[in-house]
Amino acid sequence: YALGTAIALWLTVLFVALLRRRTAGKLPWFLYSLGFALAIYSFLYLILLGLVHAVLLLTMPGARKMLRRWIGAAALGMAFALPLIVFALGEHGPVSFLGTRPKFSPQTVFVNQWFGNTSFAILCWALIAVGVAAAVWTWRRRSRSAVHSLPVGMTVAVAWFVLPTLILALGNVFIAPMYTTRYLSFCTPAVAILVALGIAVFARNWMRVAVVAIFFALVTPGYLAQRGPYAKNGGSDWRQASAVLGQLAHAGDAIVFDAATKPSQRPRLAMHLYPADYAGLDDVELVTPYAQTKSLWDTVAPLDRVAGSLASTNIVWAMEMKPSGISQPADVLELESLGYQVQHEYPVHRTVVYELSRSTS
Numbered sequence: 347y348a349l350g351t352a353i354a355l356w357l358t359v360l361f362v363a364l365l366r367r368r369t370a371g372k373l374p375w376f377l378y379s380l381g382f383a384l385a386i387y388s389f390l391y392l393i394l395l396g397l398v399h400a401v402l403l404l405t406m407p408g409a410r411k412m413l414r415r416w417i418g419a420a421a422l423g424m425a426f427a428l429p430l431i432v433f434a435l436g437e438h439g440p441v442s443f444l445g446t447r448p449k450f451s452p453q454t455v456f457v458n459q460w461f462g463n464t465s466f467a468i469l470c471w472a473l474i475a476v477g478v479a480a481a482v483w484t485w486r487r488r489s490r491s492a493v494h495s496l497p498v499g500m501t502v503a504v505a506w507f508v509l510p511t512l513i514l515a516l517g518n519v520f521i522a523p524m525y526t527t528r529y530l531s532f533c534t535p536a537v538a539i540l541v542a543l544g545i546a547v548f549a550r551n552w553m554r555v556a557v558v559a560i561f562f563a564l565v566t567p568g569y570l571a572q573r574g575p576y577a578k579n580g581g582s583d584w585r586q587a588s589a590v591l592g593q594l595a596h597a598g599d600a601i602v603f604d605a606a607t608k609p610s611q612r613p614r615l616a617m618h619l620y621p622a623d624y625a626g627l628d629d630v631e632l633v634t635p636y637a638q639t640k641s642l643w644d645t646v647a648p649l650d651r652v653a654g655s656l657a658s659t660n661i662v663w664a665m666e667m668k669p670s671g672i673s674q675p676a677d678v679l680e681l682e683s684l685g686y687q688v689q690h691e692y693p694v695h696r697t698v699v700y701e702l703s704r705s706t707s
Contacts, residue, residue: 603665
């Protein structure tokens with residue numbers, strides 16, 4: 347997403363430069379075509395950036411003369427990216443789980459999507475409102491005596507900010523599941539531009555400095571948390587939990603994983619990230635590895651259906667999300683019913699690694 351965002355930003359910079367200079371040469375527009383194709387290959391949804399550029403072209407004074415060149419360049423870029431587009435249309439199944447996610451909510455769109463915490467979101471939305479209002483008021487005042495356009499920066503930022511979100515929202519409702527907050531990461535530069543316009547409204551430097559200081563004070567806790575050891579995916583500790591297994595488990599031991607949480611948080615994924623820590627362990631629940639399926643996840647069997655495969659195994663490790671409201675996770679209770687006893691518990695952060703064994707007598 348970071349790479350796609352960078353490509354989207356610089357492709358837009360190139361596009362604005364081509365319009366301002368009324369560039370007619372074939373080579374610059376061919377470079378735009380290549381950049382547009384690269385954007386789509388980096389992330390399919392960057393095809394929506396074409397709509398943003400269309401809005402800018404249609405609203406920028408004198409730029410409509412470049413309409414035919416832009417249509418040709420954009421079409422060529424999409425032609426270059428056609429293999430990916432065609433392939434992707436047949437691969438919507440693996441992301442169908444997005445349809446089970448909570449629908450759009452004010453918290454998701456106005457806070458989580460861009461800002462992370464409510465206080466920071468309130469400040470940024472206030473700055474965006476101030477910046478847009480000031481730009482529109484200035485435009486209307488100047489337009490009384492002459493024809494003036496809205497500032498290019500604001501026009502492209504508003505289109506970039508609004509259109510992709512709106513299209514994904516409508517598509518999510520009427521076509522197929524296609525929305526999650528990170529898919530709109532490439533619109534982040536637009537948010538930054540609009541916030542900057544709001545800061546620029548303040549006439550005195552000390553006011554701007556004060557606003558920026560408040561800005562950093564509100565964003566710093568989130569910035570630091572995102573770079574902590576448990577920053578990913580709401581507190582993931584897979585690296586640390588895997589290290590416990592790598593140090594203590596032995597070849598021939600069995601392992602089971604919590605499957606009760608949502609797929610993106612299932613501890614089983616840790617095995618794919620840190621395979622060396624699981625070398626030699628018997629993954630008794632595995633039916634089909636994800637690479638051999640049409641979905642994103644391994645196909646697994648419930649523990650009670652594979653109990654027979656534990657007949658010759660005396661030590662089982664259970665990697666479970668930290669239980670809440672119950673004494674033990676379901677996997678541990680099932681293993682205890684098979685004669686295993688918990689020998690040690692190794693709590694990490696949100697994961698607990700259980701070591702269970704049973705007597706050989």
